[in-house]
Amino acid sequence: MKYVEDSRVIRQEQLSDGIFSLLLQTEKIAAEAAPGQFVLLWCSDGSRILPRPISICSASPADGTLRLVYRVTGKETGTEEFSRLQEGDSLRIEGPLGNGFDMDLPEEEHLLIVGGGIGIPPMLWVAEAAGCRKTVVLGYRSTPFMEEDFKERTEENDLWIATEDGTCGTRGNVLDVIRGQGISADRIYACGPKPMLHFLAAWAEENGIPCFVSMEERMACGIGACLACVCGTKETDSHTNVRNRRVCKEGPVFRSTEVEI
């Protein structure tokens, strides 16, 4: 089920330059959310008419809280408005939306979790929920954020960091780490910028590893009605009857081999 609620801000903190972490109290959304799903947030400024899709970083069904980590995309944007929210403020939210990652994995499976940039936050819940062996590779432009969160949820030596400017960890991108460290896996879950997903999916295919990616596209309704956020598919999709699928409804998580990245 999907719900529209007026959630309450429990707290908000700035994690890094332009990166904010928002903890919300919800009635039903947190209880039904799953790793890889997203929510829509409405601005209080009515001239920003469309809701903003934000991935769920983690949720606690027991106390009904939802954590969202997002990037402020610029001056006078919806995300800038969200970044000013404080404890006790109200925020209109819809969710949980979309299909997340399959977390019903056999214990012996080795899962490689890859996050890049603002695609990193949703992978935290994936790391937390995965009961199998896992390796996490995170790629940043510069100074990392949420590093401690991931450290708490991974075994020592199973967390790798890449930064484009060499500030921390390997200088380069996530694939430089994966290749450099000779990391292999039985399955890959990833979220990040399109070029990262493109090259990761190609690497996974070369190595015969099933790879699932969380896609992003400009969306309006977030529920599959407006057909704004489509991505190309190799086969004709059963719903659209053409070769594209709705990122908000059938996705955002797709098997890398079924979509054009």
Next chain:
Amino acid sequence: MKTSVVIAGVELKNPVMTASGTFGSGEEFSGFYSLSELGAVVTKGVAREPWPGNPVPRIAETRSGMLNAIGLQNPGIDLFCRRDIPFLRQFDTKIIVNVCGRTVEDYCEVVSRLAEEPVDLLEINVSCPNVKEGGIAFGQDPRALQNITKEVKKAAAQPVIMKLSPNVTDITVMAKAAEAGGADAISLINTLTGMKIDIYRRCFALANRTGGLSGPAIKPVAVRMVYQAAHAVKIPVIGMGGIKDAEDALEFLMAGASAVAVGTANFMDPFAAPKTAAGIRQFMENQGIEDIHDIIGCV
């Protein structure tokens, strides 16, 4: 209290419908409320064959509005008839199928195919600004509009609503052309052609370069055009363009619309359409209005 209106012999329990393209075939919104709360559901445009639509990005937000260039992606009439019509039949609401095409023959073939289907009204999209052929090409030339209306009417078993474009110099000329072609009703406005530039990337915000502007930003233009059209023709006018609540809808009714459609507001609040219907009823109660016809065209 009477909230029902009649469009071309079809009675809607209330004057609120959805605007084509903002509501799919209703399935996605039926998880929020019963579609029976609406006077009618207007489906997304359907063509003879499946259409893949335009490249992404297909939308961009603008102040109090949005641009879209979806490009009439649709699954084609066969799958639509098999899946979408039976779905909508579960609800106590009228079904209005929006039809798109590239040629007059395309439109007529879809319309003929729908003759046997349990749908109440047809809305002919001759005003989409986002496709190269068909669409708006018919909606900006009065002779072409009158001709396609006449041809569609010949092929249609259900009453025909012609959906007009606001991207014209004089809307009354187009309204009269549709009426002369035999249209049973007209609906307006479709989106206004617009453009947005991403100044940091130095490129168009939409892959299609131009898109249709919708949302609260266009409402005053829409109210004006509905008023002009309603005074130019005798057939019913369905008003739309930036309606987000009952107050907005009432403006259109008072301007002369017999019914209204909620479009982009469905994205601003998934409950916008039923709230608009409930709000009109509330307004009538508060103002002691017995029959909605007492306010239609009252200005």
